[in-house]
Amino acid sequence: MKQISLDLVDPNQYDVIIAGSGAGGLLTALALSARGRKVLVVEKESRLGGVWHGYWVDGYRVDQGLHVITRVTRGAFVRFLKSYLSPPPEFVLHDGWEFRVCDKTGPIPSSIGETLRWPLTGWRGRLGLVRIGAKIKTMKLDEMRKYKDISFLEFMQARGATNKVMLDVMQSAIYMAAGVPISEASAYEALRTLKDTDREPSKFASAKKLLFGSSEYDEGYVIGGMEGLVKRVIETINGDYVLDAPVERILESDAHVTGLTVGGRNIQHSRIVSDIPLWSMDKIVESDMAESRAFFSRWSKMEPTKGITLWLGLKKVVIGDRKNRVLVHPNPNRWIVSVSSFDRTCAPDGRELVAIAMMAEPGKSLDEHVAMMKGNGFEKYYPGILDHVEMEHAQMSYATRAKLIPGQTDLDRPGPRTPIDGLYIVGTDTAGSGVGLQQAAQSADGVIHALQEDSYL
Ligand SMILES: Cc1cc2nc3c(=O)[nH]c(=O)nc-3n(C[C@H](O)[C@H](O)[C@H](O)COP(=O)(O)OP(=O)(O)OC[C@H]3O[C@@H](n4cnc5c(N)ncnc54)[C@H](O)[C@@H]3O)c2cc1C
Numbered sequence: 001m002k003q004i005s006l007d008l009v010d011p012n013q014y015d016v017i018i019a020g021s022g023a024g025g026l027l028t029a030l031a032l033s034a035r036g037r038k039v040l041v042v043e044k045e046s047r048l049g050g051v052w053h054g055y056w057v058d059g060y061r062v063d064q065g066l067h068v069i070t071r072v073t074r075g076a077f078v079r080f081l082k083s084y085l086s087p088p089p090e091f092v093l094h095d096g097w098e099f100r101v102c103d104k105t106g107p108i109p110s111s112i113g114e115t116l117r118w119p120l121t122g123w124r125g126r127l128g129l130v131r132i133g134a135k136i137k138t139m140k141l142d143e144m145r146k147y148k149d150i151s152f153l154e155f156m157q158a159r160g161a162t163n164k165v166m167l168d169v170m171q172s173a174i175y176m177a178a179g180v181p182i183s184e185a186s187a188y189e190a191l192r193t194l195k196d197t198d199r200e201p202s203k204f205a206s207a208k209k210l211l212f213g214s215s216e217y218d219e220g221y222v223i224g225g226m227e228g229l230v231k232r233v234i235e236t237i238n239g240d241y242v243l244d245a246p247v248e249r250i251l252e253s254d255a256h257v258t259g260l261t262v263g264g265r266n267i268q269h270s271r272i273v274s275d276i277p278l279w280s281m282d283k284i285v286e287s288d289m290a291e292s293r294a295f296f297s298r299w300s301k302m303e304p305t306k307g308i309t310l311w312l313g314l315k316k317v318v319i320g321d322r323k324n325r326v327l328v329h330p331n332p333n334r335w336i337v338s339v340s341s342f343d344r345t346c347a348p349d350g351r352e353l354v355a356i357a358m359m360a361e362p363g364k365s366l367d368e369h370v371a372m373m374k375g376n377g378f379e380k381y382y383p384g385i386l387d388h389v390e391m392e393h394a395q396m397s398y399a400t401r402a403k404l405i406p407g408q409t410d411l412d413r414p415g416p417r418t419p420i421d422g423l424y425i426v427g428t429d430t431a432g433s434g435v436g437l438q439q440a441a442q443s444a445d446g447v448i449h450a451l452q453e454d455s456y457l
Pocket residue numbers: 019020021022023024025042043044045048049050051052064065066067068069070245246247248275276277307308309397398399400401426427428429435436437438440
């Protein structure tokens with residue numbers, strides 16, 4: 001894909017116009033290119049990728065956010081990249097989860113045996129965890145769906161599962177996915193995060209997992225980071241892109257999309273895929289149709305998750321392993337990953353790049369978050385670590401456009417279609433289960449299916 005200026009755009013050259021170049025928009029463009037279509041991407045910022053982004057700071061390559069890719073061996077995002085990039089990118093699997101509660105550490109127990117030996121709680125807590133763990137692991141997706149409008153805490157309390165350590169650890173796992181505490185997260189989304197599946201396993205497979213554990217939670221990192229990945233995706237897409245070009249209006253006539261307005265210029269087209277956050281679409285879509293106005297107004301209330309990531313470049317290797325670590329207590333919950341242990345190319349030789357992430361707390365500034373992340377027990381976990389810091393860089397941004405709360409679970413989201421023929425929507429607030437890049441990839445899948453069903457592909 002190559003950059004062109006707005007005045008050179010000839011809309012007749014393109015099969016589809018993509019408004020907004022986040023992961024949802026770029027993955028859709030990638031899939032369309034693989035089907036021989038040519039796209040025009042129109043992006044309001046001066047770079048492509050949206051929050052899917054990586055860049056360099058003082059010799060270290062950071063991502064926008066701590067991007068641990070979930071479902072490295074089986075997810076939609078990885079499937080997209082493996083299908084459409086040649087050679088496929090290389091993913092490095094993590095080495096398991098480690099939760100730290102005060103001075104004790106333990107993994108996510110993956111079998112009854114492991115649960116009974118779980119070091120983070122006493123006997124009562126372990127037995128409670130076996131009971132609720134078995135219930136969750138064997139629960140059918142249909143049953144989970146029934147709990148979409150209650151919180152996970154309500155679900156647990158109704159089953160007498162109130163052991164504090166167990167709830168705190170579950171809270172940490174769900175916090176990072178849902179962007180909210182368990183008192184707010186939809187029980188359906190929390191249950192799915194804990195079960196980590198979208199498919200219905202057989203009874204035998206469930207029982208086997210329960211007894212002997214499983215290799216679930218296959219998170220990992222990609223060699224080259226988000227910078228390398230986004231660059232390869234952009235190179236592979238067939239088409240052109242325009243930067244610094246905010247879409248001002250998307251136009252409709254007789255229930256069909258007719259084009260968009262960018263920088264005061266009308267660009268006519270009958271096939272537009274919008275990756276613009278749904279919360280701003282009702283101000284952009286210009287339509288006389290009551291159905292369309294009600295649709296965009298309904299979805300304008302989606303709430304995003306907001307995250308903080310603190311990147312530390314260390315003069316020497318202090319952590320040096322591929323564990324996904326979560327500091328549960330003392331608060332705040334922090335997720336700590338030694339990114340250079342996955343990919344040496346992101347730090348100078350002999351140095352280490354560590355990322356610490358937490359969900360943003362309302363009303364707190366970036367500096368206040370950074371102080372909380374570096375303090376409150378961090379040095380107790382890694383004595384002296386802060387003495388080796390030679391690069392420090394903090395970011396705050398929305399991570400996904402829909403918190404996993406009642407009313408905006410994947411069962412509630414609108415999907416790829418709009419009431420306007422030829423106008424499709426993509427991105428993390430439109431469709432798709434799971435979090436972040438999985439959601440973006442699933443939403444792109446949805447758009448491709450819808451275009452096929454509508455005989456555009
Ligand atoms: C802190 C952080 C941590 C993360 N961690 C992970 C992780 O560990 N694992 C994971 O899978 N995912 C993670 N992600 C999430 C993942 O990167 C995002 O969810 C995903 O990239 C969002 O994709 P999206 O399609 O919803 O697009 P967005 O990134 O929201 O893109 C929307 C695009 O539309 C553009 N736009 C908006 N308005 C207009 C307009 N009027 N005209 C033209 N263009 C417009 C924007 O500039 C942007 O480029 C993380 C993200 C962050 C920021």
